[in-house]
Amino acid sequence: MSNSPTKAHELHPSLQCILCIAAHPDDHEFGIAGTVAKWSREGRKVVFCLVTSGSAGTNEHTLTNDGLVPIRERESWAAAKVLGVQDIVFLRYQDGVVEPTLGLRRDLTRVIRQFKPDVVVCGDPTVRWYGHGYLNHPDHRAVGSAALDAIFPSAETRYIFPELLAEGLEPHKVKEVFITFGNQGDTWIDIVDTLDLKCAALKEHRSQLGDGEWIDKEMREWAHGDAKETGIEYSESFRRMVFWDEKAAQQLDQKTGEAVDVPPVAQEHEKMEASV
Numbered sequence: 001m002s003n004s005p006t007k008a009h010e011l012h013p014s015l016q017c018i019l020c021i022a023a024h025p026d027d028h029e030f031g032i033a034g035t036v037a038k039w040s041r042e043g044r045k046v047v048f049c050l051v052t053s054g055s056a057g058t059n060e061h062t063l064t065n066d067g068l069v070p071i072r073e074r075e076s077w078a079a080a081k082v083l084g085v086q087d088i089v090f091l092r093y094q095d096g097v098v099e100p101t102l103g104l105r106r107d108l109t110r111v112i113r114q115f116k117p118d119v120v121v122c123g124d125p126t127v128r129w130y131g132h133g134y135l136n137h138p139d140h141r142a143v144g145s146a147a148l149d150a151i152f153p154s155a156e157t158r159y160i161f162p163e164l165l166a167e168g169l170e171p172h173k174v175k176e177v178f179i180t181f182g183n184q185g186d187t188w189i190d191i192v193d194t195l196d197l198k199c200a201a202l203k204e205h206r207s208q209l210g211d212g213e214w215i216d217k218e219m220r221e222w223a224h225g226d227a228k229e230t231g232i233e234y235s236e237s238f239r240r241m242v243f244w245d246e247k248a249a250q251q252l253d254q255k256t257g258e259a260v261d262v263p264p265v266a267q268e269h270e271k272m273e274a275s276v
Contacts, residue, residue: 015044017044017118017119019049019121020036020048020049021121023123023139024057025050025054025076028048028079029079029201029204029205033198033201034234036083037083037084037191040084041193045086046084046086047085047087048080048087048088049088052091052095052139053068053069055095058207080201100141100146105146105154109164110169112174113164113171113172116172120177122147123179124179124239126141152243156174158170173243179238179240182238184239185226185238187239187240188230189235189237192233198223199219202219
């Protein structure tokens with residue numbers, strides 16, 4: 001890595017709607033809550049989509065799966081309120097046994113077409129473990145895989161899941177994807193001003209984290225470690241993928257002083273299809 005500090009990434013002003021997809025109710029709070037709070041403060045619309053409601057998040061004999069679902073969904077709403085999240089979609093898949101099926105891809109495609117996000121945030125489906133002490137949850141990998149497949153090609157292709165057209169859901173092309181919980185981060189978001197909100201949101205998940213006395217210390221260490229060698233005090237990192245002409249938009253911004261919406265640029269696969 002270069003010795004020069006890494007500049008914190010700022011989302012383009014025209015990217016106003018963000019959809020964050022995860023497997024479990026507390027996944028966003030652990031991974032991206034500081035970024036979510038920052039984007040919400042900037043006036044952007046942030047929506048959470050939770051594939052499960054965390055029904056397997058207990059080994060207590062006295063609490064059934066069905067009994068845990070309303071608790072975890074209430075905790076999710078409380079955490080979302082802290083972060084400024086405007087809506088949550090609960091798909092209510094069974095916790096612990098999620099697979100990247102066509103049904104899940106269809107459901108995520110539906111959500112993308114409903115909310116028409118400029119940006120989608122999801123997990124990295126390629127990571128099986130972190131270091132020597134943590135195996136990535138299979139639900140995380142399954143949801144990350146289905147989410148990426150929903151973004152492309154499903155959400156933007158008219159005749160994939162044509163039944164969604166009957167629901168009035170036209171194709172939608174996502175402009176940027178932020179992949180979290182990966183090992184190949186190339187984009188860092190400065191969360192120094194929102195780290196306290198991240199910790200507060202995590203503390204709402206009392207059924208999983210108890211009184212949360214450890215959260216402030218642990219999250220500060222985590223965010224500081226994530227920012228190591230970047231010149232940022234606290235950050236959350238992502239692998240960022242771009243499917244629109246952001247540079248052209250920035251040039252127009254400089255001329256007009258206004259945020260602009262630039263049509264998506266043709267991708268390599270589109271060029272190949274056109275040449276056939």
